[in-house]
Amino acid sequence: MSRPRRYATALGRALVLVALAPLVTLVQAVMLASLVVAFGLGLMFVFPWAVGLTRGTANLARAVHGRWTGRPIPSPYLPAPPHPRPGPDGRYRHLGISYRSPALPEFFERVHRLLSDRATWRDTLWLVADPVVGLAMAALPLLAVGYGLFGMALPLLWDPSYPGDTLADYAGVEVASQGTALALVPVGALLCAVGLWAGPRAMALHARWTRTLLAPARASELALQVAELDRKRTAATDWQAAEVRRIERDLHDGPQARIVALGMTVSAAEELVDDDPAAAKVLLRQAQESSSAALRELRGLVRGIHPPVLAERGLGDAVRALALDSALDVRVEVDLRGQLPDPVQSAAYFAVAEILANAGKHAAADRVDIDLWHRDGVLRATVTDDGRGGAEPATGGGLRGVERRIKPFDGVLAVSSPQGGPTTVAVEIPCPLGEECCEPGTGPVPGAGAGAGRGAAGRGELWLTALAPVLCSVALFPQGLVVGLLLIFGTDNRSWFLALYMPEPLRWPTVLAMVALGLSGVRPLLRRWRKSGAEQRC
Amino acid sequence: MRVVLAEDQYLLRDGLTRLLQAHGMEICAAVESGDELLAALRAERPDVAVVDIRLPPTFTDEGLQAALAARRERPDLPVLILSQHVEQLYARELLADGRGAVGYLLKDRVFAARQFVDSVRRVAEGGTAMDPEVIAKLLASNARDEPLGRLTPREREVLAGMAEGRSNAAIARQLFLSEGAVSKYTTSIFAKLDLPPSDDDNRRVRAVLAYLNGRVE
Numbered sequence: 001m002s003r004p005r006r007y008a009t010a011l012g013r014a015l016v017l018v019a020l021a022p023l024v025t026l027v028q029a030v031m032l033a034s035l036v037v038a039f040g041l042g043l044m045f046v047f048p049w050a051v052g053l054t055r056g057t058a059n060l061a062r063a064v065h066g067r068w069t070g071r072p073i074p075s076p077y078l079p080a081p082p083h084p085r086p087g088p089d090g091r092y093r094h095l096g097i098s099y100r101s102p103a104l105p106e107f108f109e110r111v112h113r114l115l116s117d118r119a120t121w122r123d124t125l126w127l128v129a130d131p132v133v134g135l136a137m138a139a140l141p142l143l144a145v146g147y148g149l150f151g152m153a154l155p156l157l158w159d160p161s162y163p164g165d166t167l168a169d170y171a172g173v174e175v176a177s178q179g180t181a182l183a184l185v186p187v188g189a190l191l192c193a194v195g196l197w198a199g200p201r202a203m204a205l206h207a208r209w210t211r212t213l214l215a216p217a218r219a220s221e222l223a224l225q226v227a228e229l230d231r232k233r234t235a236a237t238d239w240q241a242a243e244v245r246r247i248e249r250d251l252h253d254g255p256q257a258r259i260v261a262l263g264m265t266v267s268a269a270e271e272l273v274d275d276d277p278a279a280a281k282v283l284l285r286q287a288q289e290s291s292s293a294a295l296r297e298l299r300g301l302v303r304g305i306h307p308p309v310l311a312e313r314g315l316g317d318a319v320r321a322l323a324l325d326s327a328l329d330v331r332v333e334v335d336l337r338g339q340l341p342d343p344v345q346s347a348a349y350f351a352v353a354e355i356l357a358n359a360g361k362h363a364a365a366d367r368v369d370i371d372l373w374h375r376d377g378v379l380r381a382t383v384t385d386d387g388r389g390g391a392e393p394a395t396g397g398g399l400r401g402v403e404r405r406i407k408p409f410d411g412v413l414a415v416s417s418p419q420g421g422p423t424t425v426a427v428e429i430p431c432p433l434g435e436e437c438c439e440p441g442t443g444p445v446p447g448a449g450a451g452a453g454r455g456a457a458g459r460g461e462l463w464l465t466a467l468a469p470v471l472c473s474v475a476l477f478p479q480g481l482v483v484g485l486l487l488i489f490g491t492d493n494r495s496w497f498l499a500l501y502m503p504e505p506l507r508w509p510t511v512l513a514m515v516a517l518g519l520s521g522v523r524p525l526l527r528r529w530r531k532s533g534a535e536q537r538c
Numbered sequence: 539m540r541v542v543l544a545e546d547q548y549l550l551r552d553g554l555t556r557l558l559q560a561h562g563m564e565i566c567a568a569v570e571s572g573d574e575l576l577a578a579l580r581a582e583r584p585d586v587a588v589v590d591i592r593l594p595p596t597f598t599d600e601g602l603q604a605a606l607a608a609r610r611e612r613p614d615l616p617v618l619i620l621s622q623h624v625e626q627l628y629a630r631e632l633l634a635d636g637r638g639a640v641g642y643l644l645k646d647r648v649f650a651a652r653q654f655v656d657s658v659r660r661v662a663e664g665g666t667a668m669d670p671e672v673i674a675k676l677l678a679s680n681a682r683d684e685p686l687g688r689l690t691p692r693e694r695e696v697l698a699g700m701a702e703g704r705s706n707a708a709i710a711r712q713l714f715l716s717e718g719a720v721s722k723y724t725t726s727i728f729a730k731l732d733l734p735p736s737d738d739d740n741r742r743v744r745a746v747l748a749y750l751n752g753r754v755e
Contacts (some may be wrong), residue, residue: 288649295646299623308623312591312598317627324626324679 010199011145013068017138017206020061021131027057028127035124044111051114051123058123058214061130065210068203076119076216078223081109119220126213137206144195151188154181236408243305250301258294262287306346315345319352319372319381328360328368328385335373344431347409348372348381351402355383355425358398363387363423377432384424391417391425402427476518484511539662542584543568544575544601545620546593554588554648561655572600579608579615586616586662590645591628602628613637616661620645624672626679630751633666638744641667641703657703666703666743673701676750685731693730696723700746705739 034050037043055077066072084092084105091098094105114120155178216224269283302308310318316334323330340348352370359365365387372381391399392415403413411429483499487507499510541563545551555565567578571594579587587608593600605617618641619632632640641661647669648654657667677698680686689697692713699709706724710717724742728735731749736742 292646292649295622295644302623308592309625309627313627321625321627324630325675327678327681 007196007199010203011141013203014138014142014199018135018142021135024057024127025131027053028131031124031127048110048114051120054123054127058126061210062214065207069207073211073215076220078113078117078119079227081113084109118217122213122217129213134206134209137202137209141195141199141202144191144198148188148190148192148195151191152185154184154188232408235404239404247301247305254297254301255294258290258297262290262294265290307349310345310349315340315348316372318349319370322353322356323370326356326360329366330356330368330370332370333372337374340374340379340431344379344409344429347406347411348379348427348429351406351427352381352383354398354402358391359383359385359387359423362391377430379429379431380426382424382426384422386422389417389421389423390419391415391423399425476515476522480511480514480518483514487511539563539586539659540566540582540584541658542566542575542578542582542587544570544587544589544593546570546590550645557648557651558655558658563658571595572604575601575604576608580611586618586658588618588620588658591619591621599628602631606631609635614639614664616664617641618643618658618661618667624669626672626675629668629672629676633747633751636744636748638666638740639664642672643667643669644671660703665740666747668702668747670698670702673698676701680750688730689727693723693727696720697727697746700724700743701750703743
């Protein structure tokens with residue numbers, strides 16, 4: 001973006017922020033009032049409503065800053081608690097009290113979650129601090145430019161007719177003559193330039209300030225991860241339990257029944273072997289056939305649990321074997337180097353098998369191409385058939401099953417199936433090669449180290465970041481350095497300078513204390529500046 | 539006939555030993571792992587090796603790999619592979635060098651002792667013994683193949699029998715036909731599939747298998 005456009009954009013954004021400040025202040029007032037009402041007066045129903053309002057405002061700020069900086073700020077809120085489930089007696093229990101309707105337990109759960117969610121309190125802190133700090137950051141460039149423009153316009157405004165020949169105090173200098181006015185024009189121009197220059201920087205600072213307070217803190221991130229992992233684990237264990245039940249049922253109805261029959265046949269043959277050897281022979285032949293049939297059924301079962309070729313040769317050859325056994329014309333391209341973990345291989349194999357079976361059943365295809373490859377830590381499989389298209393995960397129950405099967409591994413399924421056109425089903429499972437990864441139900445933990453810096457601030461740091469600009473802007477400059485200068489040059493006007501109210505011996509120490517206080521605020525600011533500057537670069 | 543046996547399950551190894559010995563074969567080595575198998579094949583130079591695919595230490599396809607390695611060193615070494623399941627993939631690997639003297643059977647086949655021993659003898663003499671189930675799969679996956687579609691059901695049965703490696707006489711017995719009828723079917727099959735006719739049983743079988751495998755591409 002060109003320089004003038006940058007400055008103009010920054011000023012425009014500053015204007016927007018200044019305009020938003022009253023809204024934030026209003027919400028702040030509402031929130032604080034509601035806290036008093038809810039906790040002071042016991043009218044708890046106000047609390048969730050007020051938190052909702054706060055979250056809406058915070059989300060607005062996140063959206064605005066996300067759009068402006070191009071880096072969206074993720075939402076840090078914990079998901080809503082699950083609906084309460086009735087007990088065996090049809091009533092709902094909550095903290096030892098039994099309710100007939102789920103409304104109250106649900107309300108209590110919600111309030112508890114809102115109270116325990118750190119994000120709620122960080123939002124409140126933001127509501128309190130932003131109208132002061134944020135507004136200052138946004139307003140300063142605007143004020144500088146405005147005052148500068150005023151300064152540049154002084155010569156035009158000055159008129160000898162003014163009482164006392166003074167137009168105004170500009171930057172502490174009395175504008176008493178046209179000459180002074182002209183002399184002050186460069187000062188005005190300088191202020192203007194400073195304001196313009198500061199504009200984008202102030203906006204960047206404001207963005208970082210907002211991100212510090214409104215992005216998920218480490219604890220929130222962890223809480224969100226835990227909720228997600230819990231969901232995945234439930235899905236995985238549910239699936240496992242269903243599979244085990246299916247195996248038990250199939251074994252019971254198939255091979256177990258056959259082997260019982262086999263035993264009966266052999267003992268019948270034993271009875272007959274002396275009296276009627278020919279009949280015994282027939283029975284023994286039957287027993288042989290029974291055992292063959294049992295073996296056949298077991299073979300089929302085993303293939304549905306964990307295909308032997310997958311155990312013996314791995315995913316690539318297992319898919320090739322699938323291709324050979326299929327009635328369709330299937331071509332397979334495999335590019336897998338290294339060993340994938342067994343659970344991932346199993347999930348990928350069954351996914352491809354199901355998709356292939358689907359294509360055979362519904363697609364009326366002649367030819368299927370399967371591509372299997374692993375790159376950048378992601379295992380990908382695409383199955384393309386030249387059938388009639390129209391496949392959807394909604395209608396194809398098989399495809400839904402595939403999605404469920406790969407979900408515990410963070411796998412995703414994508415279908416492209418225009419009517420009449422070729423259908424492509426793609427499966428992606430993230431899985432770094434050669435490492436222990438992708439235990440179902442856990443999923444890979446996203447960069448624990450990298451996440452720490454990105455807008456996630458510890459509580460102490462948070463307070464420092466909120467306090468630091470205040471210290472800097474109040475203590476260091478006006479109460480410290482300026483007073484020092486005034487003491488040196490002497491002045492009668494005490495105005496708001498604390499040190500000047502102090503008795504004589506304490507004045508300089510006060511000034512120095514103020515300077516020190518102000519400087520202490522600079523360090524954390526510099527640190528955070530450097531840290532978030534480093535994030536933005538990588 | 540001297541046989542090397544590779545099977546890690548004790549009961550089955552013992553049963554096979556007894557079975558083969560009862561039919562006049564000598565078990566010169568009975569091993570339990572892939573490495574031992576390779577060593578035994580080199581040392582003993584048997585007439586045929588009967589090998590289980592899944593062996594220690596990895597319990598993947600150790601037996602198959604050892605057999606293929608031995609055949610690379612000594613081509614035409616007769617090998618009969620036993621497995622709890624049959625895969626077209628493995629069948630193709632075994633038949634890849636086109637030299638015959640190879641067998642691939644389900645362990646179920648050992649129930650029928652006489653036929654099993656016949657298969658072992660057939661492989662030792664340079665023929666093939668492919669399990670009917672793997673042939674059925676091979677034919678099924680070739681179902682859309684044009685020339686195969688022109689065969690009559692009877693011809694397909696005879697083709698399956700040939701692919702399993704049986705002689706005309708054996709096919710005739712199995713399908714309750716006369717040898718002459720079988721011979722006629724085989725001629726017409728070869729004509730329809732555009733394969734060169736041959737009197738040598740083994741070469742015939744190899745041609746059929748090469749055809750079935752080559753077309754799956």
